[in-house]
Amino acid sequence: MTHHQQQPDQAAANLLARVRGQAPDIRANVRRLAAFANVHACPTAAVAFAARVDTNRVLAGTSMEMPYGQSPFAIGRGVAFEALLRRHGHAELRRVLTVGLATDFTFAAIENLREGYPPNRAGLRMRATVTQTRMAEIAGRPAEPVVLDGAVLQADIGGLPAYFEADEMAIGVGGQIIVGENKSWPVVDGKPTDEDALGAALDQAATYVLLGRRTLEHAGVDPALMSDSIVLVTPRNTGLAPSLHRQDVASRIRRIERLLGAVPDIRETAKSTPASVTFDVVADTTRPEGVRMEAFRQVTDELGRVYEPASCLTSCGFAWACRQCLFAAGDPDLVGGAVARALPGIASLSRVAELGQGAPASTAEVPAAVPLARAGRLYDEIVPAPVPPTAPPTAPTPTPTPDDTPRRTA
Ligand code: SF4
Structure with a gap:
């Protein structure tokens, strides 16, 4: 199945x-x-x-x-960037794809799957069906390039169906299908300003490639038609002018495949909970x-x-x-598993402190107690024991001088 x-x-x-x-x-x-x-x-x-x-x-x-989630500024920038790409019949998206993929997208068929479907699970299911059909058509080499804006891919995640919504998923060029992702963080002088965000975007695109391959396979089409290299569309420098970057994500695809395979099965989890x-x-x-x-x-x-x-x-x-x-x-x-594993048989952090100060160990504590006592002695040698505060010397009572003698004012 x-x-x-x-x-x-x-x-x-x-x-x-x-x-x-x-x-x-x-x-x-x-x-x-x-x-x-x-x-x-x-x-x-x-x-x-x-x-x-x-x-x-x-x-x-x-x-x-x-705290979690994106800042309102980042969300606002993302919305503005997406709107810019779609304005005037996707004029900017057509331009950037034409330049970046060396294929003329002027008359490309751009199908917006974000519109015309109910904004719920049933709508996602319908979009997933349309995506599969259109991807099979792209693989049949249509006369003009095709772009699916807001394609939806279905996956089985631990035994439950899940739907993933991509940006320019399925850019068809000569029968080959390329995944595209729009990101609104800037690339300045060819370098992304946020390396973590770049890694997350590439993982996202790699997941779509993997799921796209499974979708093609299900439609009876050669999954190798999904390209290993994806495109990222980001603003250039500090403005919003879009530019395109092509990246190979083959190793990420393999990692995501392992990751999907490792998700616990819902039936097993339910049984053991x-x-x-x-x-x-x-x-x-x-x-x-x-x-x-x-x-x-x-x-x-x-x-x-x-x-x-x-x-x-x-x-x-x-x-x-x-x-x-x-x-x-x-x-x-x-303090984390690595340290905790070095403390077998010890029930609490306060007990760790006691053993470090040379307290007698129980049989179960002996393996960890010896290095702890040694560490405690080393610590005492290196870090001098705090000197107990001494009472400040009592200042002698000054002998009043004639000038200190309180004066009465008339
Ligand atoms: S211990 Fe488990 S539940 Fe707790 S923060 Fe870590 S991953 Fe989450």
Whole structure:
């Protein structure tokens, strides 16, 4: 059965809806997939991903809600740039594609799939069907180039169908299909101003190439017609004038393929998730913060955490809350797995400090206690012990001089 024909297991989907409770849900998208890849070893993150829980918004209204999303300025710039590309019958997009791909797009058929379809899941499904049909037509070498603006690709993510919306997905040139992405961050003197944003954009485009190949395969068309090289359309320098950059993303396509294959299956996740686990209370904004945080602690204690400060803080909306749970428990995992693994048999960070000061170790603590005591002695040698503050010397009482004698004023 192909990924297009696979049906989600309704029982599993229902179970995960219960896990989600009133927590805000989120559609799978490329950014979310990439973020999940960074924390996929964590059982809580895996259940939240499978249940489509939006980890950025579950803790809304608490002090543990992390800042997320783009700045309003970046969003405004993105909207303005997209509008510029589409203005006057996509005149700017035609110009930049003509220059960048050495093919005349003046009379290209540009089909805007963002218009004319309902803005919901049914609309995405319809657009995915049209995209597949048009891609097969492009592969048949039409007389003029073709551009699909807002193409939609379907994927199976861990057993549930997901839809991915691309920008100029499927630019047809001589039977070859090229993925295009519009980004509004500037490229100054040929260099992107934000390397992270460039990496994310290339990952996004690589995902579309991979899904495009699967779509072609499903339509009975040679998937090799999807090009390994994609185009990025970005503003040049600080203005909004568009320019085009071609990039090879073959290695990223392979990485994304491995990533998609590693997403836990919804049926397996549902089977292994205890019946008591739900984010319902955690997300309940009518409850006091203390109640919500206690519910969060219980859920994450039950599922388990794999806390790695670097990846959690950049890729999971639960990072501050997990860090707080670990801090409150004095859990060595607070400092990350690499350090925690070097402390086998030690229950808390305060115990680490005691052993570092030479406290007698229990049998279970011995492997870590010896290097800790050595580290403690080294620390004491290098960092001088603080000198206890001494009382300041008492100043002698000055003998009053004739000038110090209080004078009375008449
Ligand atoms: S922040 Fe917490 S839930 Fe998220 S990946 Fe890290 S340990 Fe897991």
